[in-house]
Amino acid sequence: MDATDTLSLTEHSHVTFPQGMVLDCGVALRRMDVAFRTYGALNEARSNAVLICHALTGDQYVAETHPFTGKPGWWDQVVGPGRPVDTNRFFVICANVLGGCMGSTGPRSARDNVTPPAPWGTDFPPVTIRDMVRAQKMLIDDLGIGRLFAVIGGSMGGMQVLQWAVDFPDAVFAAIPVATAAYHSAQNIAFHEVGRQAVFSDPDWYEGRYWERAKIPARGLAVARMVAHITYLSEQALTRKFGRRLQGAAKGSSAAIGMFGDMFEVESYLRHQGSTFVHRFDANSYLTITRAMDFFDLVTDHGGDLTAAFQGTKTRFCLVSFTSDWLFPTAGSRAIARALNRAAANVSFVEIPSDKGHDAFLLEEPDFHRMLAGFLGGCAEHAGLT
Amino acid sequence: MDATDTLSLTEHSHVTFPQGMVLDCGVALRRMDVAFRTYGALNEARSNAVLICHALTGDQYVAETHPFTGKPGWWDQVVGPGRPVDTNRFFVICANVLGGCMGSTGPRSARDNVTPPAPWGTDFPPVTIRDMVRAQKMLIDDLGIGRLFAVIGGSMGGMQVLQWAVDFPDAVFAAIPVATAAYHSAQNIAFHEVGRQAVFSDPDWYEGRYWERAKIPARGLAVARMVAHITYLSEQALTRKFGRRLQGAAKGSSAAIGMFGDMFEVESYLRHQGSTFVHRFDANSYLTITRAMDFFDLVTDHGGDLTAAFQGTKTRFCLVSFTSDWLFPTAGSRAIARALNRAAANVSFVEIPSDKGHDAFLLEEPDFHRMLAGFLGGCAEHAGLT
Numbered sequence: 001m002d003a004t005d006t007l008s009l010t011e012h013s014h015v016t017f018p019q020g021m022v023l024d025c026g027v028a029l030r031r032m033d034v035a036f037r038t039y040g041a042l043n044e045a046r047s048n049a050v051l052i053c054h055a056l057t058g059d060q061y062v063a064e065t066h067p068f069t070g071k072p073g074w075w076d077q078v079v080g081p082g083r084p085v086d087t088n089r090f091f092v093i094c095a096n097v098l099g100g101c102m103g104s105t106g107p108r109s110a111r112d113n114v115t116p117p118a119p120w121g122t123d124f125p126p127v128t129i130r131d132m133v134r135a136q137k138m139l140i141d142d143l144g145i146g147r148l149f150a151v152i153g154g155s156m157g158g159m160q161v162l163q164w165a166v167d168f169p170d171a172v173f174a175a176i177p178v179a180t181a182a183y184h185s186a187q188n189i190a191f192h193e194v195g196r197q198a199v200f201s202d203p204d205w206y207e208g209r210y211w212e213r214a215k216i217p218a219r220g221l222a223v224a225r226m227v228a229h230i231t232y233l234s235e236q237a238l239t240r241k242f243g244r245r246l247q248g249a250a251k252g253s254s255a256a257i258g259m260f261g262d263m264f265e266v267e268s269y270l271r272h273q274g275s276t277f278v279h280r281f282d283a284n285s286y287l288t289i290t291r292a293m294d295f296f297d298l299v300t301d302h303g304g305d306l307t308a309a310f311q312g313t314k315t316r317f318c319l320v321s322f323t324s325d326w327l328f329p330t331a332g333s334r335a336i337a338r339a340l341n342r343a344a345a346n347v348s349f350v351e352i353p354s355d356k357g358h359d360a361f362l363l364e365e366p367d368f369h370r371m372l373a374g375f376l377g378g379c380a381e382h383a384g385l386t
Numbered sequence: 387m388d389a390t391d392t393l394s395l396t397e398h399s400h401v402t403f404p405q406g407m408v409l410d411c412g413v414a415l416r417r418m419d420v421a422f423r424t425y426g427a428l429n430e431a432r433s434n435a436v437l438i439c440h441a442l443t444g445d446q447y448v449a450e451t452h453p454f455t456g457k458p459g460w461w462d463q464v465v466g467p468g469r470p471v472d473t474n475r476f477f478v479i480c481a482n483v484l485g486g487c488m489g490s491t492g493p494r495s496a497r498d499n500v501t502p503p504a505p506w507g508t509d510f511p512p513v514t515i516r517d518m519v520r521a522q523k524m525l526i527d528d529l530g531i532g533r534l535f536a537v538i539g540g541s542m543g544g545m546q547v548l549q550w551a552v553d554f555p556d557a558v559f560a561a562i563p564v565a566t567a568a569y570h571s572a573q574n575i576a577f578h579e580v581g582r583q584a585v586f587s588d589p590d591w592y593e594g595r596y597w598e599r600a601k602i603p604a605r606g607l608a609v610a611r612m613v614a615h616i617t618y619l620s621e622q623a624l625t626r627k628f629g630r631r632l633q634g635a636a637k638g639s640s641a642a643i644g645m646f647g648d649m650f651e652v653e654s655y656l657r658h659q660g661s662t663f664v665h666r667f668d669a670n671s672y673l674t675i676t677r678a679m680d681f682f683d684l685v686t687d688h689g690g691d692l693t694a695a696f697q698g699t700k701t702r703f704c705l706v707s708f709t710s711d712w713l714f715p716t717a718g719s720r721a722i723a724r725a726l727n728r729a730a731a732n733v734s735f736v737e738i739p740s741d742k743g744h745d746a747f748l749l750e751e752p753d754f755h756r757m758l759a760g761f762l763g764g765c766a767e768h769a770g771l772t
């Protein structure tokens with residue numbers, strides 16, 4: 001990546017808002033790009049739009065081959081013709097989050113009013129989940145959609161779903177927050193902080209101005225990704241996938257201990273996860289987005305009472321958690337369900353048995369997918385969608 | 387730290403074995419130092435010796451002010467006059483593990499047959515938990531002790547307790563493995579690997595020859611310590627200690643998001659934990675010892691049957707786990723208890739209710755301490771200790 005590269009990201013489909021946006025931190029972005037993809041067709045009544053919100057390291061390429069990695073869309077099993085989020089029926093939209101690195105305004109974008117053009121880098125202002133959602137709202141308005149039939153997302157995507165329901169209740173008919181929480185826990189903040197420190201420790205970090213040297217803090221970012229990846233999996237999933245199997249020469253009993261080149265399979269897998277990640281994700285975006293998650297706290301935002309956040313809502317909620325998810329455990333979803341019930345909201349809550357950990361929401365989980373299709377079908381009936 | 391420093395560690399009380407030891411990896415150490423501390427007095431029958439085995443980042447300074455950090459001994463609440471491991475009654479020994487950095491032979495020790503003298507560094511051969519225990523056995527023999535009244539340790543210390551009971555059953559009257567397991571799990575190996583990669587990523591790592599440049603890979607080692615520290619605490623402990631409290635200016639709602647200088651209290655705590663650690667611990671030792679833990683697997687060592695490891699044992703076992711310990715969960719101790727029962731061994735197993743996570747074994751836990759005192763008292767009676 002060189003400095004030119006960091007500015008040549010406009011090949012992603014996007015809309016530019018020349019008026020920009022004032023962020024929660026007080027900084028006014030002078031202009032703002034929101035990159036997005038759509039699948040299916042908007043009906044005449046403009047009533048069949050489903051917004052998908054992506055997670056920390058996701059992007060807008062939900063249900064198509066990714067232009068950079070060549071891999072299938074990250075929710076290919078969920079979104080598509082005949083899939084739970086059926087693109088024969090729904091018009092699906094997914095936008096790259098503000099602060100991201102796939103075409104929406106973020107640390108790799110050109111800084112306002114700087115000649116010659118240069119990226120923001122670490123000077124990119126901090127964004128909140130609320131900022132991300134307001135940028136998406138501008139996109140939805142621009143597309144001429146008054147009300148979204150549904151907003152769906154897992155993990156940080158689920159935080160956005162909740163924020164949508166809180167900030168724009170009349171624009172959300174149904175909300176499906178998956179594997180998420182109303183605030184980021186102390187443990188999750190701690191894991192993010194470790195990742196950030198790993199990036200800061202990389203000799204190629206250069207105080208965040210790595211793009212000036214045509215470098216990326218690859219080792220630090222890989223370590224950040226590795227630690228995050230462990231938190232996405234359950235102990236059971238790790239054990240099933242790798243157990244204590246060794247690769248290379250060092251097999252047999254513990255007496256066969258090798259040098260550091262000999263690895264357990266889980267080590268080699270993590271190194272691979274770390275090293276592939278750094279080529280598709282910008283370190284400054286990673287810092288910006290983890291920070292947004294850390295600061296997410298709908299409870300404090302509403303004077304310590306989550307119920308107040310949802311007072312009077314007409315949105316139909318379906319909360320989903322997974323039994324083996326220790327990053328966003330069921331207790332977090334249950335707390336949201338309780339607050340919604342106290343607000344007399346329309347709420348379902350399903351805990352899906354799975355041993356795949358937090359990642360379950362991205363993987364083949366037939367129970368989850370059936371539930372999703374069923375809930376959307378029921379809501380479509382109530383909304384009078386044919 | 388300069389190269390001279392790394393060789394001047396002989397101020398720790400130690401015994402030198404000029405015959406050295408052949409390690410499990412096949413490398414013969416030409417000489418071997420074992421640094422150790424003792425508390426209390428050995429009785430005439432030499433029957434009141436208690437060996438304490440320390441954990442990953444512990445050392446031999448169990449029950450006295452640490453000569454480097456000036457802090458109280460790491461098990462000051464457990465070992466001492468009138469404490470659960472009562473030094474008025476028992477002769478307590480603790481040795482720095484082989485591969486450590488507090489005076490026992492390890493990566494900071496002078497390499498065999500090299501002129502001018504230079505430390506081993508990353509060329510220090512890999513060691514196993516079994517190697518550590520054999521070095522301790524040589525120390526115990528040297529002290530003229532035929533049988534230890536008890537061997538006690540938590541975490542990696544517990545692994546050593548188990549290895550003692552397996553390799554030298556007649557030399558161990560009572561064994562107390564605390565918060566440990568018969569093998570290191572895939573998840574735990576994964577967390578260790580992240581820590582190692584963080585060290586390798588540090589610009590001051592210099593392929594492990596940092597001492598030649600008078601450097602330490604402080605940032606990488608701090609990141610390793612930070613991730614490990616999170617795993618030592620429970621989510622409840624982190625929340626109770628820090629919650630989502632901010633320090634500095636950025637207080638109030640999530641809209642008050644600050645720049646990266648503004649921190650949650652948990653971040654500041656972790657940074658402190660990381661930065662103090664690097665001054666008392668050697669990076670190469672950290673790599674060596676984490677590797678030893680990763681390779682620990684008593685099940686595989688015994689053809690997949692842990693029961694075989696303990697066949698015919700006369701040792702009295704007391705296994706201890708803590709409810710909120712997710713690094714070494716109760717299931718691991720229960721598996722050992724089952725294997726011991728199948729071997730018709732004398733075994734107690736206590737799960738202590740605690741919300742302090744893995745660290746509980748090092749903290750004020752009155753139930754644990756009462757249990758320890760009670761079990762040792764009962765065993766002392768059986769052993770005919772007055």
